[in-house]
Amino acid sequence: MAKRCLPCRCGLCLFDFLDGDHVFVIEGDKKSGPFQRRGRFFKDRDGGNAHVACLVPCIHHANQAVGCHLACVKLVAPSARLAEHLKMTAYSLDPLPYQERGRRRWLHSRLECALEQSVPLPSELRREIGRYLLQEYAVMTNSSLLKHPQDFACSVSDLASLRQRYVLFEGERYLSSLILEEGHQQKQIPSPAMSRAIYISEDHRGIKRLVFSNSGRAPNVGTVPGVWWKALPTAKPNAILTFHHDGLKMRHLSYSDGETQISTATAPSFDYPRQVSAGLRVSPFDHVSYKSPYRLARFQTNTPDLTGFSVCCGPLPITLHAHTPKDDLSFYEPVLDSSVWIYLPRQQGESIMEIWMRGHLHFRDSHSLALAFVTNRRSVLLGAAPTPRLSQCPWYLLDTPNGNPSNVYFDSYPHGITSFAFDSSKPPPGPLQPLTLPQPLSSHPDIHANFHWSSASVDHVAEISICRRPSRDTSEILGLMLHYADGNRACLGQVRLDCLDPPFVVTPSQSLHLGSKTTAGKGPHIVRACISGTDEDRKSVEGSEIDIWFEVVWSGTVEWWFTDKQCHVWQDGRHSFVL
Ligand SMILES: [Zn+2]
Ligand SMILES: [Zn+2]
Structure with missing residues (x-):
């Protein structure tokens, strides 16, 4: 059998293969193996790399086979039934991470109920036993459902x-x-x-x-x-x-x-x-040919009730969300641990005019990919901030909504968006203004790390809201939302609307102090924020856990560079980290 790519999950129980798992490879009515998973490969008895575990989504149009746990195959004898079972359980596309978690929860609760009727053990023990039997339970339950209907x-x-x-x-x-x-x-x-x-x-x-x-x-x-x-x-x-x-x-x-x-x-x-009957124009983002058909989510721009939009980046855009007043915030699912959420509040009278993409210089150099929205007020980059290398990447005009309501469709995977699509026809080549993006006043913290950059005026700020990391320890401050006296808002760093503290009033005479520290596995990041002259301020200054205090004065511009693991704040040539 030639070397094949295998999906990362078993075709029978649909759970991911773990390192060391023994796997049969099924191709049509042929079965080979077992092979043992080691890293990205499935090894044969001699230790050779017989097959490779595929990345999601698969790019191998012809060379994909199905892998099954040795233990799962034994539960579905004879082999004729194996092919039928695989046809019934095959995934036609990759499920969303929360769907996989939901499936695991559902199987666990059903198995607990089944054990309750057959095993006289305390419920905690049944729950713990159930955890180790989900794979077998899924295969046996689904096998019993097979029927033989015709098309x-x-x-x-x-x-x-x-x-x-x-x-x-x-x-x-x-x-x-x-x-x-x-x-x-x-x-x-x-x-x-x-x-x-x-x-x-x-x-x-x-x-x-x-x-x-x-x-x-x-x-x-x-x-x-x-x-x-x-x-x-x-x-x-x-x-x-x-x-x-x-x-x-x-x-x-x-x-x-x-x-x-x-x-x-x-x-x-x-x-x-x-x-x-609606037409569709597809624009590939990473120019890789995937096996799965397009699965397109809709991002609506320039609708009257639009209040802003959120983009998850890692560092290329992974998903987009248009906010409306009756927003459901359940879309904030952790996509990748290394991703960040950027929120762009809509300014008064603001509309998107042009949508651009930054392409890559080399095949599968996906970290270069980025989007830019040009509105009638500003230009915004969504992706890694420019470095000398990224500045060489080409920019392409994707669509020109020109302030009108329009749909942007995107095919999203955990590592990033793979394609965009539009209702409109391709923008005509013409004497368009070249894309100009705002330039940072401060220097890039580290051109080898994929930093995002944000900047906002801190003149006429009336209130601020602090965004905290959604974890049990909420001390880490990811970013700030600034509320201006004229009703506009702007964001510095990462902002998720489901992780914002209530806004508090600031006055020009009281500056904001941000406490930064560096910990194991993380660069400098903000862990304290307080207003000068308050009790909280005094407590914080007395605390010894802060490496450096950074003062934000309510005049001029603040810049906030960030990745998922660190952030650097700048104002007037001062910065929030120890050199
Ligand atoms: Zn399995
Ligand atoms: Zn593949």
């Missing part, structure tokens, strides 16, 4: 007579089968009620439901994290639709009218039902 086919004119049946799989509801209503007769003449489009809601494990739209218009439903929508036009009444099954759930649809063949398996999906 289902019907003509488009039959859609109005179809009823959907559902099944539960690992606590989630999926479409299991479709049945034609009794008394159904084949309609030869297209009726006005005939479906013009099918909207398909699905996640990584299968189709959750179908919406048949007689008008072709997309259903008006809200976004559910981890649930994606595809659209299939069903223009001709005699066209044949096939609904493909995985042994328990429906997986994808195909359409054939003699001239056109469409499969939803490879179609792009969106985090809301997007109009079937």
